[in-house]
Amino acid sequence: MPAATATLGPLCSDGSATYTSPEGYTITGAVNGPIEVQRRDELPEEATIEVNIRPANGVGTTRERHLESLLHSTLRSIILTHTFPRTLIQLTLQIVSTPDKMGYGGSRYLNLSSSLPLLPSLLQTALLTLLSGAIPLRTTYTSTLLAVSPAPSPSEKPTIHTSLITPQCLASATSLHVFTFTPAGDLLLAESEGSFDIETWERVYERAEAVCIGDGEGVAGVAGEGDEKAGANVKGLQGMEIDSEEEEEDEGGVRLLDAGVEEAAPAVSKKETPQNLGGWVKGVVEAKVKEDMRWKNRN
Amino acid sequence: MPREAELSLNEREFILQALRENTRIDGRAFNAFRDIELTFGDDYGQVDLQLGKTRILCNISAEVTTPFPDRKFEGTFMISTEFSPMASPAFEVGRPTTDEVILSRILEKAIRRSSALDTESLCIIAGEKCFSIRADIHILDHDGNLVDAACLALVAALRHFRRPDVSVEGEKVTVYSLREREPVPLAMLHHPLCVTFSYFHGGETVLLDATHSEEQVREAEVTVTMNRYGEVCQIAKYGGASVDALALLDCTGVAHTKVEALDKLIERKLQEDQRNKDLGGLIAELSAENAR
Numbered sequence: 001m002p003a004a005t006a007t008l009g010p011l012c013s014d015g016s017a018t019y020t021s022p023e024g025y026t027i028t029g030a031v032n033g034p035i036e037v038q039r040r041d042e043l044p045e046e047a048t049i050e051v052n053i054r055p056a057n058g059v060g061t062t063r064e065r066h067l068e069s070l071l072h073s074t075l076r077s078i079i080l081t082h083t084f085p086r087t088l089i090q091l092t093l094q095i096v097s098t099p100d101k102m103g104y105g106g107s108r109y110l111n112l113s114s115s116l117p118l119l120p121s122l123l124q125t126a127l128l129t130l131l132s133g134a135i136p137l138r139t140t141y142t143s144t145l146l147a148v149s150p151a152p153s154p155s156e157k158p159t160i161h162t163s164l165i166t167p168q169c170l171a172s173a174t175s176l177h178v179f180t181f182t183p184a185g186d187l188l189l190a191e192s193e194g195s196f197d198i199e200t201w202e203r204v205y206e207r208a209e210a211v212c213i214g215d216g217e218g219v220a221g222v223a224g225e226g227d228e229k230a231g232a233n234v235k236g237l238q239g240m241e242i243d244s245e246e247e248e249e250d251e252g253g254v255r256l257l258d259a260g261v262e263e264a265a266p267a268v269s270k271k272e273t274p275q276n277l278g279g280w281v282k283g284v285v286e287a288k289v290k291e292d293m294r295w296k297n298r299n
Numbered sequence: 300m301p302r303e304a305e306l307s308l309n310e311r312e313f314i315l316q317a318l319r320e321n322t323r324i325d326g327r328a329f330n331a332f333r334d335i336e337l338t339f340g341d342d343y344g345q346v347d348l349q350l351g352k353t354r355i356l357c358n359i360s361a362e363v364t365t366p367f368p369d370r371k372f373e374g375t376f377m378i379s380t381e382f383s384p385m386a387s388p389a390f391e392v393g394r395p396t397t398d399e400v401i402l403s404r405i406l407e408k409a410i411r412r413s414s415a416l417d418t419e420s421l422c423i424i425a426g427e428k429c430f431s432i433r434a435d436i437h438i439l440d441h442d443g444n445l446v447d448a449a450c451l452a453l454v455a456a457l458r459h460f461r462r463p464d465v466s467v468e469g470e471k472v473t474v475y476s477l478r479e480r481e482p483v484p485l486a487m488l489h490h491p492l493c494v495t496f497s498y499f500h501g502g503e504t505v506l507l508d509a510t511h512s513e514e515q516v517r518e519a520e521v522t523v524t525m526n527r528y529g530e531v532c533q534i535a536k537y538g539g540a541s542v543d544a545l546a547l548l549d550c551t552g553v554a555h556t557k558v559e560a561l562d563k564l565i566e567r568k569l570q571e572d573q574r575n576k577d578l579g580g581l582i583a584e585l586s587a588e589n590a591r
Contacts, residue, residue, distance in 0.1 A: 011440045030385040052392055054383055057360040057435055092385040094437055097340055
């Protein structure tokens with residue numbers, strides 16, 4: 001399975017990230033903020049969040065507006081908007097490329113023209129962009145897409161596909177589901193499409209939880225740390241501190257605490273291959289911090 | 300939207316004084332371009348161009364539509380340059396700035412009106428069906444000289460793009476997917492490229508490929524579009540200080556050498572990309588193109 005890849009800080013804006021999902025969606029995100037807000041959008045008690053999604057070809061349609069509204073409501077509950085009243089946090093997500101679907105019948109199947117397969121990649125890019133831009137967050141999150149295809153025989157249960165959902169898989173699926181979890185295990189977003197019953201949904205929910213935040217076995221440490229973090233709130237991101245007031249020495253805003261350097265280093269060696277998506281996000285940010293902080297570790 | 304942060308008086312003076320002493324703030328020669336990085340995507344017609352810190356993404360797409368009733372024998376070609384807040388928070392969605400209007404006009408004249416793309420070759424059935432080619436230019440990062448960068452990215456993308464093959468039997472048209480038949484390159488008549496000259500100190504200093512801060516202190520700019528044979532497609536000058544007519548002649552000479560170098564760069568990158576895609580040397584067998 002091709003792994004997801006991400007680069008933090010490829011652009012000059014306050015925060016930016018490029019994310020490529022295993023399915024082949026490549027998205028570049030940029031965030032500017034907190035900046036001056038226009039009078040009509042100004043909120044007296046919190047920061048205004050603006051999300052722009054731009055398709056690779058053509059102009060945005062209702063599909064992009066719908067995705068924007070989903071992202072907006074998710075991010076609004078994540079970003080500590082109350083710390084920046086009367087300002088604007090402006091997030092732009094540019095879809096660079098999407099996997100080729102024409103060879104599989106194009107729009108003949110409803111699922112192939114659905115907006116759900118794009119949603120986890122957008123959410124993941126948004127998170128990495130916000131982390132790169134040092135926007136204070138309440139918590140991080142991870143998001144995944146699951147497809148349910150009909151059972152091979154009537155006696156069995158429908159099959160759930162979790163990783164690498166190919167266009168063929170999408171075309172044959174009866175329902176699609178997107179789940180987003182915080183590291184503490186709270187459900188942030190659940191979007192479903194197609195026909196399914198509540199029993200299937202519950203099975204899908206459990207699988208999604210395992211993909212995003214681990215099944216409590218090999219990755220128990222992550223879940224435990226997550227619990228701690230939920231209490232610590234702003235402190236956030238497992239041994240790292242997000243600090244926007246600090247004058248940054250370099251690009252990229254996520255910064256390790258002095259104590260965090262020692263703490264984070266063994267954590268990487270402990271889990272060289274991240275077992276879940278949360279571990280993957282952590283790995284990406286740690287790699288970037290390590291690169292930016294190499295001047296510090298030299299002596 | 301917030302206004303873009305303007306250069307302070309000290310910064311302006313510094314840049315101008317340095318230029319007077321024959322030095323650019325990034326240490327380049329006056330007629331040197333910044334490093335160009337041209338990468339093609341996995342799909343046809345996808346280009347990521349980096350000119351210094353300026354970064355542009357160009358995407359070409361094709362679909363079958365009905366031609367305009369007054370141009371029955373021609374396909375349609377459209378260039379879309381919409382700025383997003385990604386490049387700078389000063390760009391607002393749905394409200395074009397003057398930069399955006401100028402960029403789209405210059406590209407329109409440079410590529411469309413110089414008929415770089417042969418739109419007649421896009422016709423499938425006269426008056427009924429034709430290809431509609433759309434070029435989307437996304438500015439990811441803005442550090443000056445958008446015109447030259449966008450034009451370079453667009454020409455590279457058009458040369459890289461392949462449209463699906465079609466066959467016509469009477470009234471019946473079959474469009475083959477990329478898997479069924481090897482797609483066809485676009486018919487391009489020539490490859491025009493833009494070179495922008497920036498003028499300082501009343502025309503005494505002339506710079507090529509100005510950065511964003513240099514653009515903010517310049518007095519005038521002239522964009523020359525030409526192809527590698529030295530045929531001038533346009534000379535655009537939108538206001539600013541006056542420039543000596545004889546100096547313009549020098550400009551075309553300098554532009555010619557630059558365009559030749561840029562054209563060679565695109566050519567080299569296209570060949571590299573073709574070699575990477577041509578695993579096992581099967582592309583030549585798939586092509587139905589006649590030898591010329």
